[in-house]
Amino acid sequence: MDAATTPVTLQNRSDSTPDLVYRTRLPVRIWHWINAISIFALLMSGATIFNAHPRLYWGKYGANYDDPWLIIGKRGQEGFLQLGSLEIPTTGLLGYTPWSSKAIPPLLTIPNYYSLAEGRQWHFFFAWILIIALITFVIYSIFSRHLKNDLALSSEERRTTRLWQDIKDHARFRFPTGAAARNYNALQKIAYLSVIFLLIPLVILTGLTMSPNLNAAFPVLLDIFGGRQSARSIHFLCAAALCSFILIHLLMVVLAGPINEMRSILTGWYRLPQRGKDLL
Amino acid sequence: MISRRTALIGVGALTLSGCERVTRSPTVRKILTFGEKATLTSQRLVTNRNALAPEFTRADLSPRFRVNGNAMPASPEYARHVATGFADWALEVGGLVQNPLRLTLAQLKAAPQRTQITRQDCVEGWSAIGEWTGVPLSLLLRHAQISDKAQFIVFHCADDFSGIPYYESIDMIDALHPQTILAHTMNRQPLPIGHGAPIRLRVERALGYKQAKFVMRIEAVASLTGIHGGKGGYWEDHSGYQWFAGI
Incomplete structure (x- = not known):
């Protein structure tokens, strides 16, 4: 990446001094936070909606008398998650807690009491x-x-051997330092x-596919x-997957240095981590 | 000393009561209705208003169609209708119409019919596929010479929740839609009581709570104000469900 397209200001310092670089531009930071808030609100209100019928099916229809592939339920004071024929005890987490007998406990839902109507509004x-x-x-x-400069993978990065090396480095919590950490x-x-171009579009499209009115207008969604x-x-x-x-x-x-990372997503300024120094 | 457990519960309770203050705030609730309005406006804008809901084949029928809502209206009047096999039951069509109607079940069955295999989606998330036969609502409304001033069709039902009668309403786009029928037959059998005998509304592009069961009276109105709670339906009035049930 060339310097002209990267808004790096404090360049050409010696390697021994930590460089502050302007890494995240304002629109990206604003989007990140709007997105973070919406995704949390959607996950938590979605949990309320799921609690109305905590069973999942494959196919065109599915209700109580049909075969679900996933159930979160309770038997007496015991919560369980059933995946096909596998049953996982989840007492205290899902299905049943001392404070709730809903599939997903109120601590994780919006609103924090059961109201399907309000959950849908949120x-x-x-x-x-x-x-x-x-x-x-x-x-x-x-x-x-x-997209092109910061998110797209370079041809070098797309090489399998290089990707495998990145996976191994991540697994050992070894992150890029110095100039390599600029991007x-x-x-x-x-x-x-994957989140921007696959997961969020997919979650939006499957959400729209649940609308009976949109099914009439765009039946192709059901076929997809x-x-x-x-x-x-x-x-x-x-x-x-979003969770x-x-x-x-x-x-x-947290591993890459929470203060540095938070400063970067709040102000845009990121301190390039140095080799061998503690991460902060 | 405050134990860690007590402290945790205390912090938890404070957080939860804080959350509750947000979700119960009238201002917040008002703001959230923008989502519902945007959904209604944009769905009406981008969809063909006459688009038909997907229809299925008999192979797709749910083996067992779940009964939801009231399984049996509590009124003595309804019990009498059940006892007489709905022989002296009649559907009233009134409100903003030139020619109010009173139609017996036999008359409804003698009118032109439509049969459709469609999917019902409950607001809770489950779906069931059933076969419905009935009279297109548009036919009745034309026969009753509905006024141009009518904006909504209200369905008054025989069932109630703790004494509060069930009712629902749809706009003219859905009311005149070819798949909107008053069904008296389900899966080729007379409509069972649990599914709304003698007739129920099928409005196939909307969620389950719009599919009013035990329909006794149909009223054409210019506005929903003044009808029960004014929000257009039992669940809309009493639990805050969205009037637009297309999603």
């Missing part, structure tokens, strides 16, 4: 924000070259690209996902 409000923010962000990313690393780019209940299942799998992304994303923030 869900659809933030769904609009997510969609508008995503479209705006993608348009911005294309025209500002954020997102390959795995980071893959994670961000194999029926409404399949779309609902994929919607929840996407939500689970894992968030967990790993936050873990990486």
Whole structure:
């Protein structure tokens, strides 16, 4: 990447002094936070909606008398998660806790009491924000070259041996230092690209496929996902994938230096980590 | 000393009560309705208003169609209708119409019919596929010479929740839609009581709570204000469900 397209200001310092670089531009930072808030609100209000019928099916239909592939339920004071024929005890976490007998406990839902109607109001409000923010962000990313310069993988990064090395480095918590840390690393780019161009679009499309009015207007949606209940299942799998992304994303923030990372996503300024020094 | 457990519960309770203050705030609730309005406006804008809901084949029928809502209206009047096999039951069509109607079940069955195999989606998330036969609502409304001033069709039902009668409403786009029928037959059998005998509304592009069961009276109105709670339906009035049930 050439300096002309990277807004790096404090260049050409010696390697011994930590460089502060301007890494994250304002529109990207604003989108990140709007997106973070909407995704949390959507996951938590989605949990309320899921609690109304905590069973997932494949196909065109699915209700109480049909075969679900996933159930979160309770038997007396014991919670369980049933996946096909596998049953996992989840007492205290899912299905049953001393404070709740809902599939997903109120600590993790919006609102923090059971109200399907209110959960839906929150869900659809933030769904609009997510969609508008995503479209705006993608348009911005294309025209500002954020996509090309910061997110797209270079031909070097796309090599299998290089990717394998990145995976091994990540597994050993060895992160790029110095000038190499100026840009997102390959795995980071893959994670961000998957969320922006795969996971969020998929969660939006499967969400729309659950709308009976949109099914009438765009029946192709049902063909793509194999029926409404399949779309609902994929919607929840996407939500689970987003949860894992968030967990790993936050873990990486902590491991890579939470203060530096938070400054970078709040102010844009990022201190390039140095080799051999403690991460902070 | 405050134990860690007590402290944790205390912090938890404070957080939860804080959250509750947000979700119960009228201002917040008002702001959130923008989502619902945007959904209704944009869905009406981008969809063909006459688009038909997907229809399925008999191979797709749910083996067992779940009964939801009230399984049996509690009123003595309804019990009398059940006892007489709905022989002296009649559907009233009134409100903003030139020619109010009173139609017996036999008359409804003698009118032109439509049969459709469609999917019902409950607001809770489950779906069931059933075969429905009935009279297109548009036919009745034309026969009753509905006024141009009518904006909504209200369905008054025989069932109630704790004494509060069930009702629902749809706009003219859905009311005149070819798949909107008053079904008296389900899966080729007379409509069972649990599914809304003698007739129920099928409005196939909307969620389950719009599919009013035990329909006794149909009223054409210019506005929903003044009808029960004014929000257009039992669940809309009492639990805050969205009037637009297309998603």
